[in-house]
Amino acid sequence: MPARTHLSAIVGTGAIANAHASALRAAGDRARLVAVVDIDADRARAFAGEHGVPGVYPSLAALLAEEAVDVVHLCTPPRQHASLAIECLDAGVTVLVEKPPALSLAEMDELVAAERRSSAHVATVFQHRFGAAAVRLRRLTAAGRLGRPLLATCATLWYRDDDYFAVPWRGSWDSEGGGPTMGHGIHQFDLLLSVLGPWREIRALAARQARAVHTEDVSMALVTFASGAVATVVNSVVSPRQTSALRFDFERATVEVEHLYGYTDADWTVTPAPGHEDVLSWWGDAEPGSPSSHEGQVMAVLDALDRGDPPPVTGADARNTIEFVAALYASAFTDETIHSGQITAEHPFYRRMDGTGAPWAEVAAR
Known part of the structure; x- marks a missing residue:
C-alpha cells in the first residue's frame, strides 16, 4: 500500500x-x-x-x-x-x-x-523522458557502455493547418512564447538534452514559411555539447508526413527512435558498431517497459x-531546456553563435523569446 x-x-x-x-x-x-x-x-x-x-x-x-x-x-x-x-x-x-x-x-x-x-x-x-527505453538509454550512456556520444539528430516534423492557428492564443510570442521550437519540438530536444547533457553552443535559423502567425513555423539548429558531441535539431509545423525522430550515434552503437506523439519500446532500434555486438545484449536484457506517457x-x-x-x-532541469530555446531564437534572429550562459538578465532575449524581433515581424503585424 x-x-x-x-x-x-x-x-x-x-x-x-x-x-x-x-x-x-x-x-x-x-x-x-x-x-x-x-x-x-x-x-x-x-x-x-x-x-x-x-x-x-x-x-x-x-x-x-x-x-x-x-x-x-x-x-x-x-x-x-x-x-x-x-x-x-x-x-x-x-x-x-x-x-x-x-x-x-x-x-x-x-x-x-x-x-x-x-x-x-x-x-x-x-x-518523453519517462518511457522505459529513454531511461535505459540514459543509464547506458552514463555507464559508458555505448562509448562516447559523437553525433545526434533530432527532428520534430509536424503539420498544423490554418484552422489550428485560428485559436486566438496560438502563433503569438505573447501567449505561446514561440512557434514549433517552444510548443512542439521542445519535447524531442528536451529528451535529447537529457541524454547528451550540457550543451555548449548553438547556431540556428528560424523562418516563417507558410503560416500566417507572428512566430516561426520552422527552425533548425546546429548544437555542440560539452562532451564534444554535435547535433542537429529541426522543428516544423509545415510537414505533411509527420514524424518525431531521434538518432544517437555513439562510438559503439547507433540508437534510434521514430514515433509521432509517444513511443513504445518497439519504436526503438539499436545498431552495434562492428565488434561491439554485446551492446545488443545490454539493451535487450531489460524487460519491455512502459511507453512515454503522462x-x-x-x-x-x-x-x-x-x-x-x-x-x-525539476526547475533547474526545465531551465536548461528553456535556455536552449532562448539561445536558438537569439542565434536565429541575430545570426550569431550563442553560448550556454550567455543569455543573462541584460540580454535582449532574456525577457522575450523574440528578443530584438523576428525578421518577419512587420509583415506578420499587417
Whole structure:
C-alpha cells in the first residue's frame, strides 16, 4: 500500500487535461483527483462529470482557499503557466506544469526563485523522458557502455493547418512564447538534452514559411555539447508526413527512435558498431517497459513525493531546456553563435523569446 494518497487538482480542462486525469486514475490509491478549475464553468462541470471529480472552481485562488490539495496539475494555455505555478508554490502546494513552464528565461528564473522560498516543488511535463527505453538509454550512456556520444539528430516534423492557428492564443510570442521550437519540438530536444547533457553552443535559423502567425513555423539548429558531441535539431509545423525522430550515434552503437506523439519500446532500434555486438545484449536484457506517457511521469512524481524528494523534471532541469530555446531564437534572429550562459538578465532575449524581433515581424503585424 502507498504511504499516502496525494490529493490532486487540475487547472484548465482543455484536451491535455484528459491525459492528466487518465494518469491520475491509473495511479489508483496513490492519487485522487478531487477538484478541477476552469474559467469556463460549463466546460469545467462537463469535465468533472466525465471524470467523477467532486469539486469545481472558477479560479485557482478559489481552489487553494477551499481545498487542501497536495499537487496541482496546470493544463492552461502557456501564458498562464508561470504565474499560476508561482501562486501554487506561494501557497505551499507542489505543481506539475505542462510545457513550456515559462515563456522566457526571466519568467523561468522567477519560477525557480518561488520554488526556493517555498516548501513545495515545481515539475514540468516532459513525458518523453519517462518511457522505459529513454531511461535505459540514459543509464547506458552514463555507464559508458555505448562509448562516447559523437553525433545526434533530432527532428520534430509536424503539420498544423490554418484552422489550428485560428485559436486566438496560438502563433503569438505573447501567449505561446514561440512557434514549433517552444510548443512542439521542445519535447524531442528536451529528451535529447537529457541524454547528451550540457550543451555548449548553438547556431540556428528560424523562418516563417507558410503560416500566417507572428512566430516561426520552422527552425533548425546546429548544437555542440560539452562532451564534444554535435547535433542537429529541426522543428516544423509545415510537414505533411509527420514524424518525431531521434538518432544517437555513439562510438559503439547507433540508437534510434521514430514515433509521432509517444513511443513504445518497439519504436526503438539499436545498431552495434562492428565488434561491439554485446551492446545488443545490454539493451535487450531489460524487460519491455512502459511507453512515454503522462502516466509514466505522474508515477515518477508520486514516487519522488513519497520519498520526500523533489519531483522530476525539476526547475533547474526545465531551465536548461528553456535556455536552449532562448539561445536558438537569439542565434536565429541575430545570426550569431550563442553560448550556454550567455543569455543573462541584460540580454535582449532574456525577457522575450523574440528578443530584438523576428525578421518577419512587420509583415506578420499587417
